[in-house]
Amino acid sequence: MSIAFRALWCSLALLVLFGCTPDDPVVAQVGDAALTKAEYRRFVERLPPGLHSEDPRDHLQSLVDQELLLQEARARGIEQSTAVRYQLNALVRKRLSQRYQAEVLAPQVEVTPEEVERTFVELGFDRERLFARILVRQQQEVDRVLQALHEGEPFAELAQHFAANDLFAPQSDGVVGWIGRTQAQRFSIPPQTFLSLPIGQVAEPLRLAGGWQIYCFVEDRPADKADYAEEAARAAYREKWESRRQIEVEALSRSLSLRLDHNGLQALLAEPNPADSLAVLPLYRFDGGAISLGEYLHDLRSVGLRAALQDSAQVVSLARTTFLPTYLLAAAAQQRGWDREVEFAEWRERKRKALVLQQFTKVETAAKAPPSEEEVAAYYEANKTRFRTAESAHINQLLAPTHEQAQQLCTALANGSTVAELLARPGVETHGDPHDDGALHLRKVVRARYPQLVDAAFAAEVGQWGGPVAVLDQFAVFRVLHKEGGDIQPFAQARAQARAILEARRKDELMDELIQRLRTERASQVALFAEHL
Numbered sequence: 001m002s003i004a005f006r007a008l009w010c011s012l013a014l015l016v017l018f019g020c021t022p023d024d025p026v027v028a029q030v031g032d033a034a035l036t037k038a039e040y041r042r043f044v045e046r047l048p049p050g051l052h053s054e055d056p057r058d059h060l061q062s063l064v065d066q067e068l069l070l071q072e073a074r075a076r077g078i079e080q081s082t083a084v085r086y087q088l089n090a091l092v093r094k095r096l097s098q099r100y101q102a103e104v105l106a107p108q109v110e111v112t113p114e115e116v117e118r119t120f121v122e123l124g125f126d127r128e129r130l131f132a133r134i135l136v137r138q139q140q141e142v143d144r145v146l147q148a149l150h151e152g153e154p155f156a157e158l159a160q161h162f163a164a165n166d167l168f169a170p171q172s173d174g175v176v177g178w179i180g181r182t183q184a185q186r187f188s189i190p191p192q193t194f195l196s197l198p199i200g201q202v203a204e205p206l207r208l209a210g211g212w213q214i215y216c217f218v219e220d221r222p223a224d225k226a227d228y229a230e231e232a233a234r235a236a237y238r239e240k241w242e243s244r245r246q247i248e249v250e251a252l253s254r255s256l257s258l259r260l261d262h263n264g265l266q267a268l269l270a271e272p273n274p275a276d277s278l279a280v281l282p283l284y285r286f287d288g289g290a291i292s293l294g295e296y297l298h299d300l301r302s303v304g305l306r307a308a309l310q311d312s313a314q315v316v317s318l319a320r321t322t323f324l325p326t327y328l329l330a331a332a333a334q335q336r337g338w339d340r341e342v343e344f345a346e347w348r349e350r351k352r353k354a355l356v357l358q359q360f361t362k363v364e365t366a367a368k369a370p371p372s373e374e375e376v377a378a379y380y381e382a383n384k385t386r387f388r389t390a391e392s393a394h395i396n397q398l399l400a401p402t403h404e405q406a407q408q409l410c411t412a413l414a415n416g417s418t419v420a421e422l423l424a425r426p427g428v429e430t431h432g433d434p435h436d437d438g439a440l441h442l443r444k445v446v447r448a449r450y451p452q453l454v455d456a457a458f459a460a461e462v463g464q465w466g467g468p469v470a471v472l473d474q475f476a477v478f479r480v481l482h483k484e485g486g487d488i489q490p491f492a493q494a495r496a497q498a499r500a501i502l503e504a505r506r507k508d509e510l511m512d513e514l515i516q517r518l519r520t521e522r523a524s525q526v527a528l529f530a531e532h533l
Helices: 003-018 037-045 056-075 082-108 113-122 139-150 155-160 181-186 191-196 225-255 262-270 293-302 312-322 324-335 342-366 373-382 403-414 419-423 451-459 491-521
Strands: 026-030 033-036 127-136 175-179 206-208 211-222 282-286 289-292 392-400 439-443 465-471 474-484 526-528
Touching (some): 026 037, 026 056, 033 037, 033 056, 037 056, 056 491, 056 526, 082 293, 082 324, 082 342, 113 225, 127 139, 127 155, 139 155, 139 211, 181 191, 225 324, 262 282, 262 293, 262 312, 282 293, 282 312, 282 324, 289 293, 293 312, 312 324, 373 491, 392 419, 392 451, 403 465, 403 474, 439 451, 451 465, 451 474
Antiparallel strands (some): 026 033, 026 526, 127 175, 127 211, 206 211, 282 289, 392 439
């Protein structure tokens, strides 16, 4: 063999071994896996933003560590486990069915003005109700109020005794204000109760965080159609969308010859928790696929249904209402070849690796002893400031398109104008409830989106109008009604959070130890080519 031919053969062998091109060089070799520059770039692109500025060699080592864990998971059989397979198949079906609905069904759904009008009336958007309530803290207070109402004591007089509990009833008579169907949901009122409760009749008390709500409707009036047009249109669209989707599912069940496998059904009813040998039996068959007993049970458990199956009618009913549509829509997407596209294959592989690592972490850390009660208590004592209640502020908010116009709102408020009057001006908006003086529950967690508003609101005094401050491309003026949160929780309330923090920390430590061990054991199988980054 000539020297030139030997050199060519070596070059070809390296190309086959590394599976790369000059434009996509190998940056690391981990056993028989060659990691390329393209894989490295995709890995870095998906890192949290704060980690992008780290040394590229650190990112390369992280990519190698991931591959070491994947190879160890493969060696232990985790990669081929049913847990990983079922979860991955479910993700694939969901993605394919969503694409089919977006690209095939959605363009076929159009809502006419007549349908919006019908929905506006049928769903009760055409009516507003004057909402009154009494908020109480203890169950015995609920009983006492209901007894007093039964004996004829006026609702408004009873509400005065509990006025301090309700900041939304400014006149201390329990009257919150006029609400529509949408606002009723914000007050935890079931839609059917909003639509059907007679005027003056007290509803069944509602359990809220920190107490109970005893309520009734004092008066009704027609709603302004313009206030609820968008919501009625969305409701009409949802109704038509569900109808179109159901028609498609029924058509697919026929065209794909969906059929129940009675042998699988009998096996499932005889053994609700089938062994692996039985779990592969088909429960449903259709052209191009099947649904096994194992997948059926996995899908039921993923939506929280764990009770024993009673009979064949229940098995079929649960299948039709929970997941059969997704299987059929995904099968229709597969007929179009969407699952064979390069982009989809890359997405699927990313999800597969993530699920393998997730399951591996679960298995690796499951046998380790959880933190003791003493360790949890000690961590709480040493880190009490981490366990504060969430801080929030209840505000009235008005928005204007320019700083000058927002300043004019401040002047108008100082001169006695009401929020309702200002909201009627052209261009004046609110992120809050327009029917409740722009009331908005502002939480500190939204600071990333509204930094100036959150900082100003939490620094402002209660009851004073403040601003203007920038809110995205508008300017806000606001008044703080009251603030809450920020208190250190007692250990009884913080215990679960403290335990979760310790468990997460222990899990990270165990996985770090495993990675260090794999680095040492397989050092001879790893080669880094950082110069190719």
